[in-house]
Amino acid sequence: MWCRSRSSARERRALLHTAAALALTAATPAVVARVVAGETQGLGPALLPGAAVVGRGTLRFLGLAVYHATLWAAPGWQPAQLGQTPLVLELHYLRSFRGRDIALRSLEEMRRAGPLEPAEEARWLAAMQRLFPDVADGDRIAGLWDPAHGARFVLARAGGAPQPLGELAEPRFAERFFGIWLAPTTSQPALRAALLGLSGPTAAR
Numbered sequence: 465m466w467c468r469s470r471s472s473a474r475e476r477r478a479l480l481h482t483a484a485a486l487a488l489t490a491a492t493p494a495v496v497a498r499v500v501a502g503e504t505q506g507l508g509p510a511l512l513p514g515a516a517v518v519g520r521g522t523l524r525f526l527g528l529a530v531y532h533a534t535l536w537a538a539p540g541w542q543p544a545q546l547g548q549t550p551l552v553l554e555l556h557y558l559r560s561f562r563g564r565d566i567a568l569r570s571l572e573e574m575r576r577a578g579p580l581e582p583a584e585e586a587r588w589l590a591a592m593q594r595l596f597p598d599v600a601d602g603d604r605i606a607g608l609w610d611p612a613h614g615a616r617f618v619l620a621r622a623g624g625a626p627q628p629l630g631e632l633a634e635p636r637f638a639e640r641f642f643g644i645w646l647a648p649t650t651s652q653p654a655l656r657a658a659l660l661g662l663s664g665p666t667a668a669r
């Protein structure tokens with residue numbers, strides 16, 4: 465994906481900062497087993513009471529696990545309802561990243577679904593830079609996608625209780641943002657299938 469150059473060391477550092485939103489891959493069975501065994505609780509019900517796990521996956525970059533991702537929805541939810549009813553996407557970070565870098569890469573991924581108006585891009589980037597904090601190993605961020613309203617986010621530091629990060633009441637933003645993982649235009653359809661409970665050992669039981 466990237467070419468080597470004299471600045472490769474600097475680029476590698478930059479890539480590690482932005483890896484939180486880069487190419488996603490579905491979890492292997494071993495990773496899924498560790499996630500299920502170690503994460504019996506999650507932030508989904510904090511944003512969507514009664515929510516149940518739909519599917520799980522793990523982001524890997526250069527062979528390193530970056531975060532575990534979990535999709536939550538109301539019991540009985542089906543992928544055909546995507547974009548019609550609320551969902552929660554939770555990321556459990558395994559490494560440290562700057563919030564600014566997460567926001568920048570998120571915007572790049574959101575463009576995959578089609579062009580964005582310049583004013584829209586600027587407004588959304590500013591909002592994400594405001595909403596997304598720096599994260600460390602063990603931190604969790606969860607976002608509620610409410611198709612009728614927009615997006616709302618919470619943060620739980622390692623071992624701590626969830627705290628509100630804020631919201632962006634723009635349904636179009638929410639659709640594009642959560643589409644990074646869930647839309648057909650995602651850069652990694654395998655993880656999309658895992659999160660939606662459509663494939664392999666990550667499918668909801």
